[in-house]
Amino acid sequence: MTDLVIGxxxxxxxxxxxxxxxxxxxxxxxxxxxxxxxxxEDFLDKxxxxxxxxxxxxxxxxxxLGCGVGAPNASSKMGTIENASNLLWKGSVPLVKKLGERMDxxxxxxxxxxAAALGEMLFGGAKGMTDFMVLTLGTGFxxxxxxxxxxxxxxxxxxxxxxHVDMTMGDGRLTGLGVRGxxxxxxxxxxxxxxxxxxxxxxxxxxxFRDIPYNNLHGEDITRxxxxxxxxxxxxxxxxxxxxxxxxxxFTAFTQPEAFILMGGLVNSGKWILDPLKQYFExxxxxVYRGKVKILLSTTEEKTAAISGAAAQIWVKDNKILA
Amino acid sequence: MTDLVIGxxxxxxxxxxxxxxxxxxxxxxxxxxxxxxxxxEDFLDKxxxxxxxxxxxxxxxxxxLGCGVGAPNASSKMGTIENASNLLWKGSVPLVKKLGERMDxxxxxxxxxxAAALGEMLFGGAKGMTDFMVLTLGTGFxxxxxxxxxxxxxxxxxxxxxxHVDMTMGDGRLTGLGVRGxxxxxxxxxxxxxxxxxxxxxxxxxxxFRDIPYNNLHGEDITRxxxxxxxxxxxxxxxxxxxxxxxxxxFTAFTQPEAFILMGGLVNSGKWILDPLKQYFExxxxxVYRGKVKILLSTTEEKTAAISGAAAQIWVKDNKILA
Numbered sequence: 001m002t003d004l005v006i007g008x009x010x011x012x013x014x015x016x017x018x019x020x021x022x023x024x025x026x027x028x029x030x031x032x033x034x035x036x037x038x039x040x041e042d043f044l045d046k047x048x049x050x051x052x053x054x055x056x057x058x059x060x061x062x063x064x065l066g067c068g069v070g071a072p073n074a075s076s077k078m079g080t081i082e083n084a085s086n087l088l089w090k091g092s093v094p095l096v097k098k099l100g101e102r103m104d105x106x107x108x109x110x111x112x113x114x115a116a117a118l119g120e121m122l123f124g125g126a127k128g129m130t131d132f133m134v135l136t137l138g139t140g141f142x143x144x145x146x147x148x149x150x151x152x153x154x155x156x157x158x159x160x161x162x163x164h165v166d167m168t169m170g171d172g173r174l175t176g177l178g179v180r181g182x183x184x185x186x187x188x189x190x191x192x193x194x195x196x197x198x199x200x201x202x203x204x205x206x207x208x209f210r211d212i213p214y215n216n217l218h219g220e221d222i223t224r225x226x227x228x229x230x231x232x233x234x235x236x237x238x239x240x241x242x243x244x245x246x247x248x249x250x251f252t253a254f255t256q257p258e259a260f261i262l263m264g265g266l267v268n269s270g271k272w273i274l275d276p277l278k279q280y281f282e283x284x285x286x287x288v289y290r291g292k293v294k295i296l297l298s299t300t301e302e303k304t305a306a307i308s309g310a311a312a313q314i315w316v317k318d319n320k321i322l323a
Numbered sequence: 324m325t326d327l328v329i330g331x332x333x334x335x336x337x338x339x340x341x342x343x344x345x346x347x348x349x350x351x352x353x354x355x356x357x358x359x360x361x362x363x364e365d366f367l368d369k370x371x372x373x374x375x376x377x378x379x380x381x382x383x384x385x386x387x388l389g390c391g392v393g394a395p396n397a398s399s400k401m402g403t404i405e406n407a408s409n410l411l412w413k414g415s416v417p418l419v420k421k422l423g424e425r426m427d428x429x430x431x432x433x434x435x436x437x438a439a440a441l442g443e444m445l446f447g448g449a450k451g452m453t454d455f456m457v458l459t460l461g462t463g464f465x466x467x468x469x470x471x472x473x474x475x476x477x478x479x480x481x482x483x484x485x486x487h488v489d490m491t492m493g494d495g496r497l498t499g500l501g502v503r504g505x506x507x508x509x510x511x512x513x514x515x516x517x518x519x520x521x522x523x524x525x526x527x528x529x530x531x532f533r534d535i536p537y538n539n540l541h542g543e544d545i546t547r548x549x550x551x552x553x554x555x556x557x558x559x560x561x562x563x564x565x566x567x568x569x570x571x572x573x574f575t576a577f578t579q580p581e582a583f584i585l586m587g588g589l590v591n592s593g594k595w596i597l598d599p600l601k602q603y604f605e606x607x608x609x610x611v612y613r614g615k616v617k618i619l620l621s622t623t624e625e626k627t628a629a630i631s632g633a634a635a636q637i638w639v640k641d642n643k644i645l646a
Contacts, residue, residue, distance in 0.1 A: 073611070082611055131478040145577070147482070152470045154579025155454040158611050159470070165573040166607070169490050169566060177609060243492060250488040254468070254577055256477025284489070286500060288396070288405055288481050 001063040006051050006103075007311030009112065010034060010071040012086030012139075015043075017050050018304060019058060020311035024123025026304035028054040040089045040098070048102040066106035069095060070115035070310035075157030079109055082158075085176055086139075108313040112136070112306060114151055114160060116298075117144025119309025120261050121151075122316060124300040132259045133251060134298070135162075137266035140176070141184035141191075147255045163188070167247060187244040189219045189265040195236045196222060207232035223269045237272045244273075245280030252289050263298035263305065324386040329374050329426075330634030332435065333357060333394040335409030335462075338366075340373050341627060342381060343634035347446025349627035351377035363412045363421070371425040389429035392418060393438035393633035398480030402432055405481075408499055409462075431636040435459070435629060437474055437483060439621075440467025442632025443584050444474075445639060447623040455582045456574060457621070458485075460589035463499070464507035464514075470578045486511070490570060510567040512542045512588040518559045519545060530555035546592045560595045567596075568603030575612050586621035586628065 004019040007026065015034045018026040030050050037043035055062050073084040079096030081087065095109045110118070117134040120126040126134075130149040136142035141163030145152040152159045166172070168181030173194065175182035185191055196209055196217060207230050212221070225233035248260055266273060278295055285293065300308060327342040330349065338357045341349040353373050360366035378385050396407040402419030404410065418432045433441070440457040443449040449457075453472040459465035464486030468475040475482045486507030487498055495504030496517065508514055519532055519540060530553050535544070548556035571583055589596060601618055608616065623631060 147470065147475045147477070148473050150471050150473070152578050154470070155581040156579070156615065159577065159579040161576040161609060161611070164609050165576050166569055167490070167492050169495075169569060170607075172492075179609065246489055246492060251577075253484040253488050254482065254574075255475050256479070256482040258478040284493075286484060286487050286502065288484070292479065 001061045002058075003063050003065055004058070005065050005311040005314040006054070006067040007307035007309070008047060008067065008069040009115075009306035009310050010069060010081075010087070011112070011306075012072070015047075016304075016307050017047070017054060018307040018311075019054050019062070020308050020315070022315060024119065024300065024308040024312070026301075026307050028057050029304060029307065030054060035088060038088045040093060043089075044098050044102055047099065051103065064105055066108070066314035067099065067103055068115070068310040068313035068315075069099070069107070069109040070112040070306055071095070071109060072112055074109045074111045076108065076110040076114070076153055076313075077157035081109070106314060110310070110313050111142070111144070111158070111160065112309075113142030114144040114153070115309035115313065116142070116263065116305060117146055117309070118151055118312040118316060119300055119305055120298065121146055122312045123308055124298060124305070125261055125296050126259065129258050131255060132257045132261060133255070134261045134263065135248075137188055137262065137264035139188060139190055139265075141188045142264075143251075145255060145257075147257075152255075162247075162251070165247070165250075167243060183243070183247050187240060187247060187266070192219065192222060192236060192240050192266060192269075193217045195239050196232060199232045199235050199239070203232070203235075205231045209233070219265050219269065223272060226269070226272045234272075237269065238276050240266075241273055241276035242280050245277050245284050248281055248295075249284035249286075249289075252285060252293055256289065257293060259294035259296050261296045261298050263300075263302070267297060324384045325381075326386050326388055327381070328388050328634040328637040329377070329390040330630035330632075331370060331390065331392040332438075332629035332633050333392060333404075333410070334435075334629075335395070338370075339627075339630050340370070340377060341630040341634075342377050342385070343631050343638070345638060347442065347623070347631040347635070349624075349630050351380050352627060352630065353377060358411060361411045363416060366412075367421055367425055370422065374426065387428055389431070389637035390422065390426055391438070391633040391636035391638075392422070392430070392432040393435040393629055394418070394432060395435055397432045397434045399431065399433040399437070399476055399636075400480035404432070429637060433633070433636055434465075434467070434481070434483065435632075436465030437467040437476070438632035438636065439465070439586065439628060440469055440632070441474055441635040441639060442623055442628055443621065444469055445635045446631055447621060447628070448584055448619050449582065452581050454578060455580045455584060456578070457584045457586065458571075460511055460585065460587035462511060462513055462588075464511045465587075466574075468578060468580075470580075475578075485570075485574070488570070488573075490566060506566070506570050510563060510570060510589070515542065515545060515559060515563050515589060515592075516540045518562050519555060522555050522558050522562070526555070526558070528554045532556070542588050542592060546595060549592070549595045557595075560592065561599050563589075564596055564599035565603050568600050568607050571604055571618075572607035572609075572612075575608060575616055579612065580616060582617035582619050584619050584621050586623075586625070590620060
């Protein structure tokens, strides 16, 4: 019998499932489109069916230890998803309870960025670290915080919503949740697009972006433009890196992490974002922190990291791997 | 035999000592001026002598469990005070080691705001809470963060330097440590004075402050002026409360505390700071946090809270009181 955990990552676009072993390796990875299941009951049936098929597909006898789910706006303490803006099921979704009616095993749910942090701690680059933060820089900005060797959950499970801290004393861009000056309006794949657009109005210099409408703008285009020396692209990366560095210097004053581990679309821009980020970051740090905080890229396999992270909730016991 | 702990609070102006029991009650409180001992060795001798006298003065036989010290810029993990800007001893001060050469008992040192948080958890208004933050609003801005029932120390003991988070994307007042736009340049007794001064330049309205130089300005004067309806004083409290509320909304997105516990000089201004603070705070919170985060005033006795908090380091064992 092989001990395995079902890992489920519920995203606005795709839901990913896999069977995860004690090393974080992911088997039988399956994906379906979340929005094809606007009825929650149908969605949960689909999870159950997919899990059954994965176990059959594995080929060898499986001992299922449980099912760990990562989702936006999830509360580990309540076992729910609450008012997720990019999911179709509104209000409070009692995920653990409803999934438990279908699957006879321990079930846990957690904010997706928190699950990513747990995954890094158990299976990835944060092994052995007691104080670190994972930042997920995709469509939005997510954060998972580990301090004293434990994931920080918060009073009722909503800690780490760092995309919505105001960096501007109420005088900046709005986030999707209506926070004025909120971090993710600047530091995310979407934030970078907004900056490229803003800079076209601020400056008169030539740029390839002047022929591309906002809705056709993709992160890869901005990276390619930077490689070609496009001045708007270069300025946009510098601006984004500077705000990100300031935010990370602020976060350091909070829990003093040993490292930040970065993942998500914005990180794929490589040196264009990372080089200025590292420079600004050291210069913004309080002296007592300088030279002590690492900036690392996630080494967990990108395609399965979210699934392994979700499964980590079940694999972890007293902050150690069960096996 | 009475079990007691020596509590020591080292401040820029005064050093306070007392004997603290398992309920946080403080006996034999003694105070001396820190700056009378520019030589560290003399200072430590004075601590040792004072402690001996307190034990004699207590009258009954004492079983000393240890000595807990709170100090600015202290690292619990290193047992040192590092480059404290308002103390005379420069560089890295190996306090635990040097005090240990004089006193044969367990000795621990901790950042003063962290010690205050520990004191609130063991002896004060945070009893039974697992997620809360203490904010000390005096000359500077200090913070002690408790999450998952544990004090957040940071990678090498310097977590919680929240007076130096930038609220302005690098476009604001400088803190004493040179952080542009740093929180304590706005939200502290000193910050309030700076705001009163700024507002006199911004507006032309009559104000009693136009006859008082900056160096003669005290928090009590600003409170009294607000009571008399002075428009600059009222605007200054509103401005300070608004930035403080924004900062606290940001902090909530970090660890999602159940409560903020406030102490220090600025809090003595009462409703003038607290009423606008509470209003702004709720309006700035992300929806998922609204109505869930309490703002409380410290109930520990102000004169001995710092001593009891310092002693709490020795009294706590596995996050519970030893006794």
